[in-house]
Amino acid sequence: MRLDFVHQREVAAGLYELPWQESADDVIALRKSIAEAEMQEQVVEDMLDGSATGSRFAGILTDPRVQAYITAAAQLAKDSASFNRELIQAGATQTTTYRAGFDAATWSAALASMKSNLAQLRGRLSMVLRKETYLKKDAVFRTHRAAISRQIAYLQADELSRKNSIINYAERLEQQAELFRTYLRHLIERASALQTGLVEAYKLAVPLRVPVAGHILDDLAVWLTAVQNELAKYKRRQRSVIRSVWSSGLTPSGKGGPMSSLDKFETKIMVDDGTVPNLDARLRGVAFEYLGDQRLPISLEVTPPSGAYLANTRIDGAPDVLQFGRTCVLAPELDLKPQHTDALWNGSPFGEWQVSGLYDQTRGPIEKIAMHLWLVEI
Numbered sequence: 307m308r309l310d311f312v313h314q315r316e317v318a319a320g321l322y323e324l325p326w327q328e329s330a331d332d333v334i335a336l337r338k339s340i341a342e343a344e345m346q347e348q349v350v351e352d353m354l355d356g357s358a359t360g361s362r363f364a365g366i367l368t369d370p371r372v373q374a375y376i377t378a379a380a381q382l383a384k385d386s387a388s389f390n391r392e393l394i395q396a397g398a399t400q401t402t403t404y405r406a407g408f409d410a411a412t413w414s415a416a417l418a419s420m421k422s423n424l425a426q427l428r429g430r431l432s433m434v435l436r437k438e439t440y441l442k443k444d445a446v447f448r449t450h451r452a453a454i455s456r457q458i459a460y461l462q463a464d465e466l467s468r469k470n471s472i473i474n475y476a477e478r479l480e481q482q483a484e485l486f487r488t489y490l491r492h493l494i495e496r497a498s499a500l501q502t503g504l505v506e507a508y509k510l511a512v513p514l515r516v517p518v519a520g521h522i523l524d525d526l527a528v529w530l531t532a533v534q535n536e537l538a539k540y541k542r543r544q545r546s547v548i549r550s551v552w553s554s555g556l557t558p559s560g561k562g563g564p565m566s567s568l569d570k571f572e573t574k575i576m577v578d579d580g581t582v583p584n585l586d587a588r589l590r591g592v593a594f595e596y597l598g599d600q601r602l603p604i605s606l607e608v609t610p611p612s613g614a615y616l617a618n619t620r621i622d623g624a625p626d627v628l629q630f631g632r633t634c635v636l637a638p639e640l641d642l643k644p645q646h647t648d649a650l651w652n653g654s655p656f657g658e659w660q661v662s663g664l665y666d667q668t669r670g671p672i673e674k675i676a677m678h679l680w681l682v683e684i
Contacts, residue, residue: 310456322445329438336431343424350417367410376402490522497526507588507652510536544682551581553661553675568664575659575677582655582681589614589653590680591644595636599670604663606630611657615649636676644680655679
């Protein structure tokens with residue numbers, strides 16, 4: 307808007323009309339120069355043209371008048387002489403003829419120069435006329451361009467302040483700042499929990515000082531780098547082991563549901579220091595197999611002890627359980643993989659694991675359930 311105000315002052319001062327006015331002055335000057343050059347050209351042409359009339363210079367340099375001038379000059383010289391009159395007349399004729407030819411050549415050269423100068427002046431006039439016409443229109447073009455720029459500036463100013471505008475940077479930056487503050491708050495919460503977990507789970511004390519305002523993200527990044535370094539050292543000392551625990555006998559608990567033909571059983575598996583001697587062991591996942599003549603895979607629902615995982619609160623209020631499908635008969639050649647690693651990661655294996663399952667009793671009995679624990683120990 308300040309630029310538009312300056313533009314209005316430039317228009318009022320006649321800045322945009324100045325080039326057009328200068329071209330108009332050039333046109334006037336060139337036209338006057340051409341008129342003077344044409345007058346000079348006409349004088350010389352009249353001197354060389356015997357048919358020209360209305361000018362006192364008409365036909366001065368035509369052959370008849372030049373010859374008459376030569377004859378008159380020679381006669382005058384003869385009449386003025388007191389001796390050798392014929393010789394004097396002949397010499398005067400020769401001299402006057404030479405001078406008259408020289409003057410005629412000079413005027414012819416002057417005429418050619420005038421014609422050349424006049425052609426240049428007319429060319430310049432044509433160019434200046436085109437320039438004057440364009441510059442006169444350009445003043446209008448500039449006004450239109452300034453009006454368009456003014457409208458764009460007003461639209462931009464409106465968009466800069468309009469709610470939910472794509473270029474309302476103040477609003478968008480405030481939203482991004484709030485998003486950044488939310489993420490930073492969650493990062494700080496996780497860093498605090500991580501600091502506590504490092505001590506409880508890994509016995510690693512990596513001090514986290516209170517960050518200075520304006521350097522929170524930088525200080526946390528440095529601290530996380532130090533934590534990664536300490537965890538890398540810790541992992542090099544870890545040893546991964548697989549320990550197996552057998553359940554007690556299975557307790558039948560009826561059918562799997564009103565419309566189900568499968569039989570349901572329940573059992574418990576206790577994990578204590580007799581099964582896992584290392585009390586600092588941490589879970590990386592579990593897998594199940596069964597012992598018996600049942601030849602079909604079964605499915606299990608497992609409720610781990612409270613320290614093994616963080617249970618989710620279900621909408622219907624039902625207890626949170628882990629589902630294990632396609633649990634097969636115990637087979638030494640079967641390569642098992644740990645399951646539910648995300649839910650059980652770094653959990654404690656100790657406590658009572660409650661297991662319930664569904665199977666088809668007509669296809670053979672099931673004697674026991676084997677639970678395999680993937681653990682890391684120091």
